[in-house]
Amino acid sequence: MSQTLSGVGVTPRSGVGTARWYRPRDGRSETGGREHDPESERERIERAFASAEAGIESTRTSVADRIGEEEAAVFDAHEQFLADPTIREGIEAAIDRGEPAERAVEAAFAGPIEQFEAMEGRVAERADDLRDVCGRLLDGLSGEERADLSGLPTGTVLLAERLTPTDTARLEPERVAGFATIAGGRTSHAAIFARSLGIPAVVGVGEGLSTVEEGETVGINGETGEVVADPDEAAVDRLSAGVDHDAIDERVRTTDGREVDVAANVGTVSDLDRAIESGADGIGLFRTEFLFLDRTEPPDEEEQLAVYREALDAFDDRVVVRTLDVGADKPVPYLETEEGSNPFLGVRGIRRSLGPDSALFETQLRALLRAGAGRQNLAVMFPMVATTEELDAALDRVETVAAELGEAGIEHARPELGVMIETPAAVLSARALAARVEFFSIGTNDLSAYVMAVDRDDERLAALGDPLQPAVLRAIAESVEAAHDAGAWIGVCGEMASDPSLAELLVGLGVDELSMSPISVPAVKAEIRSIAAEDAERLAERALAAERLPEVEALVDHD
Ligand code: PEP
Ligand code: MG
Numbered sequence: 116m117s118q119t120l121s122g123v124g125v126t127p128r129s130g131v132g133t134a135r136w137y138r139p140r141d142g143r144s145e146t147g148g149r150e151h152d153p154e155s156e157r158e159r160i161e162r163a164f165a166s167a168e169a170g171i172e173s174t175r176t177s178v179a180d181r182i183g184e185e186e187a188a189v190f191d192a193h194e195q196f197l198a199d200p201t202i203r204e205g206i207e208a209a210i211d212r213g214e215p216a217e218r219a220v221e222a223a224f225a226g227p228i229e230q231f232e233a234m235e236g237r238v239a240e241r242a243d244d245l246r247d248v249c250g251r252l253l254d255g256l257s258g259e260e261r262a263d264l265s266g267l268p269t270g271t272v273l274l275a276e277r278l279t280p281t282d283t284a285r286l287e288p289e290r291v292a293g294f295a296t297i298a299g300g301r302t303s304h305a306a307i308f309a310r311s312l313g314i315p316a317v318v319g320v321g322e323g324l325s326t327v328e329e330g331e332t333v334g335i336n337g338e339t340g341e342v343v344a345d346p347d348e349a350a351v352d353r354l355s356a357g358v359d360h361d362a363i364d365e366r367v368r369t370t371d372g373r374e375v376d377v378a379a380n381v382g383t384v385s386d387l388d389r390a391i392e393s394g395a396d397g398i399g400l401f402r403t404e405f406l407f408l409d410r411t412e413p414p415d416e417e418e419q420l421a422v423y424r425e426a427l428d429a430f431d432d433r434v435v436v437r438t439l440d441v442g443a444d445k446p447v448p449y450l451e452t453e454e455g456s457n458p459f460l461g462v463r464g465i466r467r468s469l470g471p472d473s474a475l476f477e478t479q480l481r482a483l484l485r486a487g488a489g490r491q492n493l494a495v496m497f498p499m500v501a502t503t504e505e506l507d508a509a510l511d512r513v514e515t516v517a518a519e520l521g522e523a524g525i526e527h528a529r530p531e532l533g534v535m536i537e538t539p540a541a542v543l544s545a546r547a548l549a550a551r552v553e554f555f556s557i558g559t560n561d562l563s564a565y566v567m568a569v570d571r572d573d574e575r576l577a578a579l580g581d582p583l584q585p586a587v588l589r590a591i592a593e594s595v596e597a598a599h600d601a602g603a604w605i606g607v608c609g610e611m612a613s614d615p616s617l618a619e620l621l622v623g624l625g626v627d628e629l630s631m632s633p634i635s636v637p638a639v640k641a642e643i644r645s646i647a648a649e650d651a652e653r654l655a656e657r658a659l660a661a662e663r664l665p666e667v668e669a670l671v672d673h674d
Contacts, residue, residue: 117345118327122295122320124340125306127615127638130315131334131346131355132272132292134327137282139250139261139275156216160206163216163255167197170251170281178284182311183382188571189244189280189304196248202227216256224249234578240303241577247279267291272333274324280304288312293335295342297324301616309337310613313634317342338638362394363640369622373648376628377640378432380608384422387429389633394640397432397492399630400556400608403479404440407447413475416482423486423493433492435556435606435630437535438479438509439472440464440498450475459570464499469508480516487528496533496556501540503547510551535608537561542590545597555598556630559609563587582611583667588624588658595625606630615642620671622648623655 175190196202202223209219224245231242254261264285267273273286273294283305286294291314299305299318309316315337327333327344334343334354343350368374378399379390383406390398406414406422414422426434441447442463451471455461468476480495487493497509510532520527534541534548537558541548549555559582564571566587569580581587591607598605606628611617613631615638621629622643629639654670661667 117343117347117350120295120320120323120327120342120344122317122324122340122342123299123301123306124317124337125301126309126314126316126337127635127641128293128313128315129334129336129338129354130272130292131332131351132270133268134274134329134331134333134344135267135271136329137262137264137273137275137278139282151210151213151215153210153213156210156214156219157207159256160210160216160219160252163220163252164197164203166255167248167251168194170254171197171248174281174284178308182284182308186284186304186308186311192241192244193248193280196245197251217253220249220252220256240300243277243279243299243303243305246277247281250279251281272335274327274333278305280308283308283312286312286314288314293317293333293337295320295324295333295335297321301614310634311632362392362637363644364394366396367640367643369643369646369648369651371647371649373622375622375626375643376432376606377636377643378435378606378628378630379633379636380630381426381633384425386633387426390636391429393633393636395430395432395633395636396628397430398426398434398436399606399628401426401434401436402440403437404447407439407441407450411449413447413449413478416478416485419479419482420486423483427486427490427492430492433494433531435494435496435533435554435608436483437496437498438465438468438483439475441472442467459564465497465505465509466499468497469505469512476512477516480513481520483530484513484517484520484527485525487530488526490528493528494531494533494554496535496554498535498558499537499561500534500548501538503544503551506534506548506551533603536594536605537565537609539566539590542566542594545594546601549597549601549603552603554603555594555605556628557591557594557605557607557609557626559587559591559607559611562590562609566590578664581664582609583617583658583671584664585659585661585667588620588661588667591621591626592624592655592659599625604628613639615639616671618642619646619651619654620658622646623651623653623658625655 171190171193175187179187205223206219209222228242228245232239264282265287267290269290270292272292275296277296277298293315295317297320306318315335317335317340320342331344334346366374376396378397379395380400381390381398382402443458483495500506531553533552533554535558536555560571563580563582567580569576595605604627607621607626608630612629613635618639658667658670
């Protein structure tokens with residue numbers, strides 16, 4: 116008989132398939148009844164650490180290739196957990212007391228896992244990362260490979276207690292019709308990876324999921340959070356449609372008529388097709404640094420010209436190209452980088468374009484202005500701006516390049532110009548910056564990190580660096596006000612804009628454009644059509660009055 120369970124939907128997609136349970140490690144590890152000689156256990160643990168380290172590195176590389184650099188950064192946090200001296204010392208002390216290595220590992224991780232689980236909000240989900248690292252060490256000790264999730268039969272709906280980032284990264288979207296887990300939340304890495312891979316997924320279903328049997332037909336609705344075991348024919352039809360939201364090609368409005376642009380973030384030419392298919396209203400962020408990666412020298416003017424033309428031709432709508440944003444978490448191997456003690460506070464973004472990468476910046480501007488010739492939709496923005504001098508210098512360079520092209524009789528465009536708001540300094544100088552440009556785009560990934568003084572890749576501080584922190588929301592609100600007072604438009608292109616459940620809050624804060632990974636465009640468009648700007652403003656007001664992150668989380672979860 117058909118049974119419907121409910122959890123938290125994390126991907127705006129649905130699918131139907133055959134249930135298959137994934138139980139990577141049932142109960143405690145087998146350690147046998149043998150004697151445990153500390154010396155040999157120490158050797159075993161050494162080898163397990165080495166294999167875990169290599170495993171994390173290779174997963175990181177494959178996630179960076181298949182899913183994206185941003186998603187791959189979680190494995191940097193796994194490396195940090197693995198290198199954590201407290202955990203290492205705990206394991207060694209237990210081994211010295213005669214414990215088998217397996218038990219020593221489990222005991223050393225149990226405390227930190229419990230501590231994370233006891234925390235409020237999203238940081239609790241970091242316990243999954245610790246479990247992942249712990250699981251790798253146990254795998255290394257047992258010498259067994261984890262079940263290979265990359266070779267699942269086509270049409271599998273994977274069911275599990277929980278999925279670690281490593282498990283989720285192995286899933287192949289062509290084969291997996293969806294997954295559902297007993298535990299887990301909306302911001303877990305399993306959820307984030309599922310979204311990026313486009314796999315229908317529901318997490319946090321609870322123990323009820325255990326009643327679904329191996330081999331049963333299961334439908335997953337990643338938007339409503341429904342998990343239907345043994346669905347009837349009508350439910351199969353509804354769920355197997357694959358995508359819940361048809362791409363909406365036209366612009367969308369709230370129910371009370373406020374138009375909001377829903378654009379896509381792209382990094383490569385192949386992303387453009389996905390952006391078109393998603394029904395995006397143009398491109399809100401073209402991360403051009405991706406054109407400079409995985410090669411031995413930078414693309415020249417002609418190569419860049421061709422790529423930018425392709426992007427501009429793909430849309431009638433505006434295409435916002437961000438100038439090269441390298442440094443910190445985005446190193447380009449062939450560019451000389453002087454690593455300061457903290458690269459995130461070092462020479463990155465516009466600082467490089469006005470400094471060591473000045474020649475590259477000029478080439479890029481030439482290619483961009485030439486690409487925009489005869490087209491009306493080019494917009495160019497600068498990353499990591501902190502001062503008006505930097506913005507003035509960048510705008511000057513645009514003027515100079517335009518003048519040189521003019522003198523040489525080369526056709527070129529006068530693009531719309533904008534600045535990314537991703538440093539606290541830019542927020543505090545927003546009025547002066549807004550007077551100089553046509554638009555702002557808020558990079559909430561970096562802005563949250565810098566406002567909260569948190570490394571954006573440090574999973575231990577994920578809650579502190581959450582864009583829903585009241586201080587970050589106030590920074591967004593101030594930037595919106597400054598932009599609008601100066602007659603400029605303002606978008607958000609950080610990860611926050613990809614989450615349909617945050618669209619109402621951002622619309623309420625007055626943001627004019629949301630730009631996101633293409634897969635989220637249809638769901639965010641559908642969400643905007645279902646909300647009233649007036650309600651959104653009230654929600655934003657309440658969120659701005661909140662003093663703690665959980666209050667804001669509760670507002671967006673329940674509204
Ligand atoms: C951001 O910082 O939010 C942003 C969109 O830029 P990136 O993630 O490329 O640094
Ligand atoms: Mg950024």
